[in-house]
Amino acid sequence: MQDRQAAGSAAFARLGSEVRSALSERGFSTPTEPQKRAIPPLAEGKNGLVIAPTGTGKTETAMLPVFDSVAEANPRFGISVLYITPLRALNRDMRQRLEWWGETLDIEIDVRHGDTTDYQRQKQANDPPDVLVTTPETLQAMLTGSKLRKALEDVHHVVVDEVHELASAKRGAQLTIGLERLQELSGEFQRIGLSATVGDPEEVGKFLTGDRGCEIIEVDVGSKVDFRVHEPEITNEDERLAGELMTNPDIASHVRAIRDIVETHDSTLIFVNTRQTAEALGSRFKELGANIGVHHGSLSKEARIDVEDRFKDGDLDALLCTSSMELGIDVGRIDHVVQYQSPREVARLLQRVGRAGHRMDEVSNGTIVTSNPDDALEAMAIARQATDGDVEPAHIHHASLDTVANQIVGLVMDFGEIDARRAYEIVTRAYPFRDLDEETFKGVVRELQGNRLVWLNEEADRLEKSGKTWQYFYANLSMIPDEETYTVHDIASGSQIGTLDERFVVNFAEPGEVFIQRGEMWRIAEIDDDESRVNVSPIEDPGGEVPSWVGEEIPVPFEVAQEVGEMRAVAGPQFEREAPREGVAREFTNRYPTDQHTAESALSQLDRQAETDAPVPTADRIVVEFAAGKIVVNACFGHKVNETFGRVLSSLVGQRTGSSVGMDIDPYRIELDVPAKIDGHEVVEVLHETDPEHVGPLIELSLKRSDTLKFTLAQVAAKFGALNRWEGSGPVSMGRLLGALEDTPMYDEAVREVFHDDLAVDATADLLRDIRAGDIEIVTTGGRTPVGSGGRSSGRELLAPENADASVIQTVRERIQNDRVILFCLHCQEWQRKTEVGKVNDQPKCVQCGSTRVAALNPWADEVVKAVRADDKDEEQEKMTRRAYNAANLVQSHGKRAVIALAARGVGPQNAARIIAKLREDEDDFYRDILARERQYARTQAFWD
The missing domain is CATH 3.40.50.300 (P-loop containing nucleotide triphosphate hydrolases)
Known part of the structure; x- marks a missing residue:
């Protein structure tokens, strides 16, 4: 002392x-x-x-x-x-x-x-x-x-x-x-x-x-933080709440659990991983009348400052936010932090939960509310690593060439003219550029001269100002990508609601489409490209789409995914010996900061896996499973390695078969959509036979077909002054850009950046060496397994062709046929029946009155039935009743076809009518259109299922 x-x-x-x-x-x-x-x-x-x-x-x-x-x-x-x-x-x-x-x-x-x-x-x-x-x-x-x-x-x-x-x-x-x-x-x-x-x-x-x-x-x-990982148990209230929120009881339980935490604390920060999740969850709290504000980077500055001040003044009980609140903006004292779904990274969890407490000797408390087995195991691993202080390393951008270009212009602005040798020495004193070689530096200078940003006096070896030096420099003070943003304006009030990024507007937005922003629903009325403006009007339709922001997916690190694999390796053999789930779960509650229910729920996937006698994928065991048209490589290697592996596999399997191979990944799985004749043995052969030294070239080849590289190249070219964006030169064809810049420092930098941000080429090559050495086992199993089917889609781009192949369509057809619906007669309002879609007659009829005016409703939509039957309806019941009659009109006109469309995920009566009305030659096209609508909807699947 x-x-x-x-x-x-x-x-x-x-x-x-x-x-x-x-x-x-x-x-x-x-x-x-x-x-x-x-x-x-x-x-x-x-x-x-x-x-x-x-x-x-x-x-x-x-x-x-x-x-x-x-x-x-x-x-x-x-x-x-x-x-x-x-x-x-x-x-x-x-x-x-x-x-x-x-x-x-x-x-x-x-x-x-x-x-x-x-x-x-x-x-x-x-x-x-x-x-x-x-x-x-x-x-x-x-x-x-x-x-x-x-x-x-x-x-x-x-x-x-x-x-x-x-x-x-x-x-x-x-x-x-x-x-x-x-x-x-x-x-x-x-x-x-x-x-x-x-x-x-x-x-x-x-x-x-x-x-x-x-x-x-x-x-x-680690000594200053305390975490609990918690998956809520579904209660009777959640069953009721599910109907009120137009969601399922699982998601209703998450909303209710977070609301309960907020009510038992004075001031709570609720962190989510993406802006679309913030908007979707915010809309749910708004439905409940909860006193919770929404805060993220795509809201206007005025809207952000407003909720910050209201929260700080105690006018709001909680703030629902993204990483916008990670870095210590002063919003007053916070006594608890909720992290909804796994935080994905140790550093992120520590930063976020560290916001609570804020006094010298106070422990910061946080609750991670999880939503599925992957999510829970991952959160447990991250909480354990955070407590032990095992934080991920910073991934420094070494030798980023657009940064060099930007700073060469800065040096010329500083001095008016400067010896090229001196400029090189100043740049390479900075740690990330210590290994930049002279020839690469000269290549950047030549590119800048070609774009008239600097002048190279070759005789004197001096860099001097050029015609566009001043313009370029002040237009490029920041290295944050210069992406066009569209402002969103409410037609009624004229006020700005927030912003949408260019990619969302170009790919998804069109008049009539619905999305959420600031926790409210909006319909697009008009898009003004000249003014970069989207005009909208407010609506109350819950079937909308949440805006999609680029680059928000937080990658799960290799080390976290490996610990999840190690947890599976502990639990799997016990379940294979038929150990009871509660006993195995109890062991996990002793090792990790979680409760018995959460541990049992997290382990349920592995328990079911053991019942099927399928092998369990672990940290050092890859399990390749295959069914018609789908191969799943279960690999606990994290986002970046699995993205790299997936690109290698899709490329090489596609070459072998002469077919397009679709790919989606998460930290624990690589899902490949392949022709039906392909099975998992081709993938195993590729894993065994691929030369680790070929990973880099294979990946670069696959990137040339991807939007990721083209988008990054456009950003890099702007930082080199090649697009002359400050002159308003207009959009440039991505394909032409790639062809024009392929042999330039800009292309090299774009590839380096994608490798750095999205991929793990060296780590993947090392794993291929481990496979060859027998340190990583590969086993195969036929059919889908509980673990292989239990993933959460990462939302990464698909390498598959736009049209889904027959095996995918068959999967969609089978899944919808097995889904359940409530059939409810709106004529007599007495008869209702819950059944599988596949068992519905071609023209549903009420068995009591014989009417064909039968609504097909979600299986948890008891509140809708109650609303239709109510004599004095409130505003919400009126809205439910209208939707029920719209659904019944569709079923009366189109029979079972309408029931199928209405049973799809995220397809309400309005969208179902659009799908049904479309003329088609092929029944598969009907399911393709349903799938397209579901994929649009799946950006917020966790909230809208």
Whole structure:
């Protein structure tokens, strides 16, 4: 105890009298653990990376020794400190946190970002603050202004907040060169990074400092968090709620369980993994009248600030959010965090649950609400790894060439002209670019010259400004992809609702289509491409589609998927010996933070697998199962490896058979749609025979046919100035772009980026070597297994042709025929019957009154029956009744065909009528149209099934 007190006293003793006096005034008598350990080396001027849980005083840990240094410097001229955050909203929060210290120590603190007024910018240039809080992009602009460059000559300290967020992004790679450009002005300065979660501190320390040496101060994050993994049990209330929410009892139980958690806490953050999930779940809470706001990046800035303020003021009980709330935006005190469905990554769980508590000695509490066996096992593995501090490493973008292009132009803007050799040396001082070779650098310069962004004076080997240098630079301050967004406007009020991205509008949006935004339903009235505007009107139809945002799928890491495989390896043999599920589950509740019901539900898939005598896929066993037209490779390797494996398999199996092979993956399965004559043995042969060295070339070949590479190439080409986007050159054909740029640095960078973000070529090659060495077993089994059938689709692009083949159509037909419906007579309103679709007569009739006016309803739609029979109907019952009569009219006119269409997933009377009305030559086309509608709907399958 005395030793700890002495360490604390020693930490604050390293600070000057002014700062110590301010600490006493602020009531800080004892430093926190990060402060005890970090202040001494930081006060000596050493570079440092501080990793500690939220609420342990990281900001003060960095800024107290920095304030001390600034307070002692007299006189002060320019900007002494840059405090860099990844979000503008964090800038506002940080200024408020630091203002008291600034006023007390007579240190001027200001904020600068894209929204800063011209007046304020001019004021900062003429009279620079001592501490400037800014973003990586604004630093880029500051480095080119003549007065600000003078002010930046005085920088002695740079603090990078949420450094983990930048380390794995191109924005961060750009920042590392930006810091080297800053050093050309100011000389060496102290670099301090702050984060709650870093998986590889040494690597991130090098990223931050350019490998100049970095003190790592890491405080155990696992000891400050407490997680529970919970899958709700279905109650009678959930059965009733399912009808009210137009969903099934499973999903109703999730909504009810989250609502119950919110009601038992003062302020709750509810995290979901995608914006479409936020919208879908938000609409469910809205139906219930729950006092819960929705917050994500596609809502307008005004809408986001509004819900942030209402939540902070206590006007909202909870905030339903995506990663938009991960990075510490101040919304007041939070006493619990709900994560809906697996968080997919350890770092994400720690960041999110770390938002709760927010006091020095308080443990942050979180509940992960899971929805299926994969989800639950995965969440248990992640919670265990998080408790032990096993965080994923940052995936730094090494040698990203569009970043090099961007920063070469930045250097020319800085100096007007610069020796090419000097530019190369500045760029390669930055850690992500240390291995960039001269020839590649020259190739980028040549490309920039060809696009008239810089001029290369070859005789003098100097880079100079060109005609488009200035325009390009200010149009490309950010490395965030420059994708067109459409604003969404309510016709009635004229107000902006939010935004939709270009890919959604082009591929899915058309007048008459329905989607959800801000938790409400909207119908598209008009799309104005010239104004990038979508006009909508509000509706109350629950059969809508949620907007699809690009790139939101959070990949499950290899290590997490492997632990799920290890869990299967523990449980599988016990079930094969016919051990009772409750006993096996009890063992898991002792190892993982979960309850008996959740563990039993998570293991149910494996228990059923044992009953079929099918082998269980594990961390080191691949199980290949096959039925007519479908092969499932059960492989516990995570998203990126399975995506890579899947592309290799679909490509090589397609070559062998001369057929298109459809592919879909999740972290535990690779599903291939193949011609019926193909079985799993071809896949096994490919796995055994593929040369590991051929994985990279095979993948690159397969990418040329994919939208992923074309879309990425367009983004990279824009950063090279090849598209001249600031001149409004209009859309460019993706196919022509690929052909034109194939032998350029832009193509190389697009391939590198897709490999980095979406694939795991080296890891896949290593696994193929393990297969050849016999370290990974491959077994086959005929027919579909419970584990193989139990996946959740990742929503990745399909490599299959647009038209589903006969085996897929047959599967859809069989599934719908086995689905159940309620038949309810609207003439006498007495007769109702629950039956399988396949058993329905060609023309359904009421067995009591003989009427053909029979509605086909969802099997849980008892509330609809009650609504039709009600004498005094409320507004909701009127709506249900109208839908029931619309369904009955279809059945009366089209018989069993209408029943089939109405039984499909997500197809209400309106869409069923469209499907039925279409003229077709082939019965299969009827099911193809149903499947197309279901696939559209499946983006929110978890909420709309």
